[in-house]
């Protein structure tokens with residue numbers, strides 16, 4: 001009886017130890033990975049546990065109470081455990097910043113990969129589509145989390161060939177308080193109804209998924225059709241008023257074309273849910289296709 005109690009206690013201690021209480025001084029900086037709008041990401045070593053991590057800084061203009069609430073909400077990420085979600089190690093506050101420590105994905109993001117090596121091969125892209133839909137279903141079904149910011153730069157790859165999503169909107173407070181950087185930058189993955197001010201729904205993520213897959217297949221952002229570039233305001237107008245983007249006829253497999261058309265349906269009622277997408281022949285066929293993702297990922301390395 002007593003020995004069982006001691007065993008249980010030591011398990012609890014290990015669990016708590018893994019919920020590292022992170023502080024800036026525990027890290028040594030190895031490399032800067034990216035300076036995005038709204039945040040920077042560094043490759044760091046957590047010295048005590050000898051764990052390489054990616055540490056993201058998000059500047060939050062909010063009072064202490066709101067920042068404490070964000071920290072409480074961030075703790076839910078410890079419960080996000082899926083092979084298609086980047087692992088979360090912990091978060092801490094430093095002045096007006098929130099620092100998020102996560103699994104280091106050593107090959108990098110899909111936007112960097114396609115911009116360096118060209119369009120993603122169709123067999124690999126099918127596995128990527130499966131991973132993203134599986135990750136979205138996991139976040140929504142288990143944690144009621146809508147990603148809100150799905151795009152190629154938020155889908156990461158490591159040298160084991162694993163594909164995982166990150167930067168999902170876990171904190172309601174942070175969703176409200178963070179300067180929506182979606183209006184910054186040159187592309188927008190926002191759905192038409194979202195641009196018109198409707199609240200996010202899981203189907204907003206499906207629109208972003210469709211645009212993301214088209215971009216990875218084409219090797220360029222799919223708006224405007226003629227490949228020109230629009231200023232952000234013109235782009236948002238285009239997304240709302242112009243026909244949805246389409247892939248050039250005959251250049252892509254029919255089931256991929258059909259899958260993407262069910263993602264970028266303007267009418268939300270016509271747009272598929274992530275669970276419906278999982279039943280689409282395009283993703284069902286992904287389960288039986290063998291693709292050496294490890295070999296592909298290692299050939300894409302920085």
Ligand SMILES: CC1(C)CNC(=O)c2sc(Nc3ccc(I)cc3F)c(C(=O)N[C@@H]3CCCNC3)c2C1
Pocket residue numbers: 036037038039056058077085086087088100102148149166167168169170171172174175178181
């Ligand atoms: C999505 C967000 C605006 C709202 N809610 C938010 O709660 C979050 S959370 C979160 N990050 C995050 C999420 C999960 C993991 I695992 C690792 C992460 F870094 C982020 C985050 O990074 N956002 C980036 C900031 C730079 C520009 N692109 C969006 C956010 C912010």
